Each structure stands twice: as C-alpha cells, then as structure tokens.
Amino acid sequence: MASAEIDVKYVAHLARLALTPDEEKQLGAQLGNILGYIEKLRELDVTNVEPTAHAVPMVNITRADEIRPSLAHEDALRNAPRQSNGLFIVPKIVE
Amino acid sequence: MLNQLTISELTAKLAKREVSAREATQACLDQIQRVDGQIHAFISHDAADALAQADAADKLISSGAKNRLLGVPIAVKDVLAVKGQPLNCASKILGNFISPYDATVIEKLKAAGAIVFGRLNMDEFAMGSSTENSAFGLTRNPWDTTRIPGGSSGGSAAAVAADECIASLGSDTGGSIRQPAALCGCVGLKPTYGRVSRYGLVAFASSLDQIGPFTKDVRDAATLLGVLSGVDPRDSTSVPEVVPNYSAALTGDIRGMKLGLPKEYMVGGLDAEVKASVDAAVKKFQELGAEIVEISLPHTDYAVATYYIIATAEASANLARFDGIRYCARVDGADPIELYAKTRGAGFGPEVKRRIILGTYVLSSGYHDAYYLHAQKVRTLIRNDFLKAFEKCDAIVTPTTPTAAFKAGEKSGDPLQMYLSDIFTISCNLAGISGISVPCGFTKNPKLPIGLQLLGKPFGEESLLKIAHAYEQATPWHQEKAGL
Numbered sequence: 001m002a003s004a005e006i007d008v009k010y011v012a013h014l015a016r017l018a019l020t021p022d023e024e025k026q027l028g029a030q031l032g033n034i035l036g037y038i039e040k041l042r043e044l045d046v047t048n049v050e051p052t053a054h055a056v057p058m059v060n061i062t063r064a065d066e067i068r069p070s071l072a073h074e075d076a077l078r079n080a081p082r083q084s085n086g087l088f089i090v091p092k093i094v095e
Numbered sequence: 096m097l098n099q100l101t102i103s104e105l106t107a108k109l110a111k112r113e114v115s116a117r118e119a120t121q122a123c124l125d126q127i128q129r130v131d132g133q134i135h136a137f138i139s140h141d142a143a144d145a146l147a148q149a150d151a152a153d154k155l156i157s158s159g160a161k162n163r164l165l166g167v168p169i170a171v172k173d174v175l176a177v178k179g180q181p182l183n184c185a186s187k188i189l190g191n192f193i194s195p196y197d198a199t200v201i202e203k204l205k206a207a208g209a210i211v212f213g214r215l216n217m218d219e220f221a222m223g224s225s226t227e228n229s230a231f232g233l234t235r236n237p238w239d240t241t242r243i244p245g246g247s248s249g250g251s252a253a254a255v256a257a258d259e260c261i262a263s264l265g266s267d268t269g270g271s272i273r274q275p276a277a278l279c280g281c282v283g284l285k286p287t288y289g290r291v292s293r294y295g296l297v298a299f300a301s302s303l304d305q306i307g308p309f310t311k312d313v314r315d316a317a318t319l320l321g322v323l324s325g326v327d328p329r330d331s332t333s334v335p336e337v338v339p340n341y342s343a344a345l346t347g348d349i350r351g352m353k354l355g356l357p358k359e360y361m362v363g364g365l366d367a368e369v370k371a372s373v374d375a376a377v378k379k380f381q382e383l384g385a386e387i388v389e390i391s392l393p394h395t396d397y398a399v400a401t402y403y404i405i406a407t408a409e410a411s412a413n414l415a416r417f418d419g420i421r422y423c424a425r426v427d428g429a430d431p432i433e434l435y436a437k438t439r440g441a442g443f444g445p446e447v448k449r450r451i452i453l454g455t456y457v458l459s460s461g462y463h464d465a466y467y468l469h470a471q472k473v474r475t476l477i478r479n480d481f482l483k484a485f486e487k488c489d490a491i492v493t494p495t496t497p498t499a500a501f502k503a504g505e506k507s508g509d510p511l512q513m514y515l516s517d518i519f520t521i522s523c524n525l526a527g528i529s530g531i532s533v534p535c536g537f538t539k540n541p542k543l544p545i546g547l548q549l550l551g552k553p554f555g556e557e558s559l560l561k562i563a564h565a566y567e568q569a570t571p572w573h574q575e576k577a578g579l
Contacts, residue, residue: 006456015411015455016418016432017448018440030510031453037511038400038466041473051471052478054302054332055527056289056553061331075195081425088420091430 006031097122098258099576102167102315105261109156109166116156116166119261120149120210123168127213127259130579133240136254138173138231139181140213148210155208163322165208170260172251173214174221175306176295177201184297185229186219188417188442190424198295199327200264200306207322215263216250219444220414221271221299223247224516227507228446235503236279237577239541242500245275248309252279255309256544256577262319263309268299269402270495270520272307273532277495277546280534280575282563283309284316287553288527289334291320292327300409301332303402303524312573313533313564317341320556336554344557345564350384352562355488359395360519366498372536372545373494376566380492383565390484390491394476398522399514401477404457404470405525411454417442449510478526485552490562493519495532495546519548529556533563534572544572 008024008031019027073086082089097105097119108114124142131137145168152166171177174184176194178201183189197205204211218228226234226249234249236242237257244253248265252275255263265272267285276283284307291306298304308319321342326335356377361370377387419425419438426441428434443451457466484491497518506513523530528550535547547566551559567573 006452008452011452011456011459013436014459015451016415016435016439017443017451018436019448020440023445023448027449027452030449031456034403034453034511034514038404041397041400041404041469044394044397044473044476046469046472046476049472049475051468052474052525053471054288055478055525056287056332056334058289058332058334063328071195076421078195079192079422081190081419081423090420091428091434093431 098126101311116149116152120145120168123260130257134253134257135234136250138214138216145212162208167261168210170213170254170263172248172265174297184220185217187230188423199292200323203322218247219447221247222446224513236500238543243503245278247271249275251309252276255281266306268303269524270517273495273520276532278500280544282316283532285530287529291323292330292333294329298413300406313567317560344561347565349562349565352385353488354385355390355484355491357390357392359392360493364497368538369494369545376535376547388488392480394480401470401473402521404466407450407454408458408467411451474525481526489558491550493548495548499538499543528553531559531563
C-alpha cells in the first residue's frame, strides 16, 4: 500500500471540489490519520483472493429493448439552476 | 395516544372504525408540534398534505377497502424521493430541489395505503453516525437531548422513538439503520443486499446501500419489509427472490434454532453495561430453547478500514452528479470546471468533502490497486467469514453498538473515532447479509437504550424476524417510552 500522504490540492482538483487553504490543511491531517489506520489491511495476504464488487453477484441484467415512458421534459428541467428553450444553460465550453 | 400505536394496533383500530386515519395523523402532527422543537427529527413536513392523504384513506376505509398500511402515517428519511416534496439529503447543495418522481419504496408504501409524510433529518448524504453532519441542524436523542440519536438515519430513529410517526424509513450503508435504532430504543432492519429496490434512493455507496424500516416492534418491521421487498426492473441490483409472508414467521417458537456468538465482538471498547445486556439476552435465548454456539469472524478487525475505502470510493463516483448543471444550488464560474468546483465547494459539508477526497484518492491512478482492489479482496474474506459461520448457526448475536448514545460534540472533532463507533454494524453491509437491531435493555444513569443486533443469512429475514420477535415478546424493553 502507498504512503499515507495525500496531495489534497491535486486530489481536490480531480474531484472538482474547491477547498479553502484551511480546509486543505485540516483535511490533509485528518486523512493522514485515517490512511494510517487503513494501513492495517496490509497485514492480510490476499494472494489468490478474488475481489468482491457486489455481495450478490448478478450479471447481464437486461430488459426488452422497448420504448417506454420516461421522465417528462419539463419535469427533468424543473430543478435546473438555469434553463432556456427547454435546455440546461451552462458556461461556454468551446471557443 | 394514537401516535404511540404500532402499525398492527393502528390498523386494527382503523378497521374497527374506532379511530380515523385523520385522528391518527393529527396525533402525530400534534406530537411533532409538542416535541420536535427539542428533538428536531424533521427537516420539514407538510401537515396539510398529510391530512389530505389521511382523509383519502378514511374515504377508502369507509367504503370497505382493506390494505396493509391503509391510514398509517409513515415518515421518510431525506434521502428518498417523494414526488412533489423537497429532497435535500440534509445538504445545502441540493438547494430547492423538488423530487420529480417517487422512489419505488414510496410507490409501494402509497400502494399499500400509507400516509407518506415528512423529511427526516440525517447526516449529510448519509455520511455519519450521529446526525451531527446535517446542514439543517442537530437531531437530539429523545431519551436524553444532550445526546446524539445515532446516524446517519438519526431523524428516522428519533421520530419513531418520540412517537412523532407510527414508523419510518431509513437507509443503511454501514449501520445507518441499526445503529440509530439501537441508540434510540426502536427496531431497525437492514434487509439483505438486493431485497429492496433502491430506485429513488440517492446513492451513497452503491454496493452497500439498502433501504429499511424503523418500527416500534418486530411485527411492524415484518409488515413493512413485506411491503418494501421485491424485484424492480428499475434497480438492476434488486434480486428476483420470492417475498415470503414475513409476519407468518413470527411464531414465538425458536426452540432448536442455533445462534452464533462471535468471540471477536465481545472485546475492546465494549461498554460494561452493553456487554451485560447482551449477555442477559443470550441467556434469554437459551431459556427460549435456542442453542448458543461459539463462532469466529476472524476478519472483523479489518472491516472498518475496508469499509472506508470501498464506501468512500463509491461515494466519490456517486456524488460526481452533484455538479450544478441539472440541479443543485449553482455557484457560477468562468468555465464548467470552475463552476463544478465552486458549486461543490460551497454546497458540501466537511464530512462529505472528507469522504470525496479520500474516495477520489483511493481510486486515483497509482493507488487503485493498492487501496480499492485490495479492500475488495479483504471484503471477500469478510464475506467468507460470515458464510462459513452460517454453516453452524441460523443467526449471529452481537451488540449493535459498543456504547449507548454519546454526547453531541463528543466525537465530531475526530472522524476516525466516529468511524469506529460503527464497528459492529459495518461487516453486515460488506457481506451483503441481513441485520436487525432490537432493544435489549438500558444503561442505569442516565437511562439510555441498548441495542441487540441479530445478523442473518442472505435472504434470511424470516429467521431473523422470528428470533427477534421471540426475544421481544419475552422481554419488556420495547414497551418503554422516552419521557418527553
């Protein structure tokens, strides 16, 4: 397992999460502490152990490919912070 | 007091026309008016809407209609979508969000005739063990308002314990139903992974989350589980397993059943009064004719660490959807990335930020195998411990929590200590099995409820409810009320 040091600024960027300098400092200390605790998993030999992603393994859950009613357009837009002409309004993405 | 009734008591009175659904609903609303200023179990509730549903139920009753929950007021954790009602997950980030549809469990409650009302307080996005992480203020324990009700479904537990509703729904990712049920002195059931559809539940950790009931007795838990269970095409993780008649399992006869006592659960940090209550419960089971067998769950000590990798990893992915585009209280930015970061920085509280950062880190390039994959492998070992134990027993008996309710503020400054308070409940979610907490006694001074946890096989809820019910009927604990 890796060392218990987190580059909080970099990880916050990956998570698209703006943090204040105080939050960065506090999170760094707390997460160092938590990661230190998590290190105990290293004691276990998991060679040849299959990972468990879901406790009830089910695969290929499919349904008939049929058109069915879904959320109405206006209902989908009802909670939008900004909308216009039936669309979500977002900042400019491409020049 | 109609608000103090159980589901089975209320539905019997309604059927005999001794009382109306309106009177029962009004009694709950009056109790909220009287005590919720102290308890703050509810973030909000729409009294007029609840009474309108009650009137509709009364009309059906007087026309001779029968239904499992007809006229029963049931309140809901603020993590489940109820059409036309606010949904905030006790977070600032969702702003004025109004659910455009009903969760499957809400559809089922309504189809069974329930009066679905209220938004119950919780730790923000179900992350926490004390309901102190809510952006809408603390919920207080009805037995001692200086103490926390547990979490994350603290509002759901407190509302039932304070008789502000007849029953409630919560969600359980690492103990968030069983732990607050234990600390507030009510019954809390976490069904097997896949038993209940999560459609309309805001996802925290998708491989762990389950919805379940809070009730005043085990019979009500069986009734509600019967209503909530079943496969749902809108949740591909729900399992097409037959839904049995859970109430029929409540025979009171547990002679010859085998109960496993894990030696790993009776050590370190376990409060003496909690231990004494659990020991007494084990004796009671023997008196009732059950056989106690010692079992071992050797990887217990690794469960909390495993959980905080898997749960935070999944949370960091699930919470990516709260970005200020389709919903959320948006904070503008020059470009989409700045908008996302500012919206999320302003909207999420400290514990949610902590878990997003931890989860993002354990999934990030170079660390995924060392943390996430490693934890998934340890998860296999934990699950195998349980499957092996269940070869020797029908259910496992443990304390639900290492201590009774702690004081508000006592652990909020130390996230790791808070995480360790879930030590007995977390493995159940990792293994995907079923679990229930029932009252098993009280501490002396102050008088605080103690919870007994029973863990059952995957889809073993019938046995679990049978055992819990037999214990409950042989003990007085569930009849005690918080002195509000």
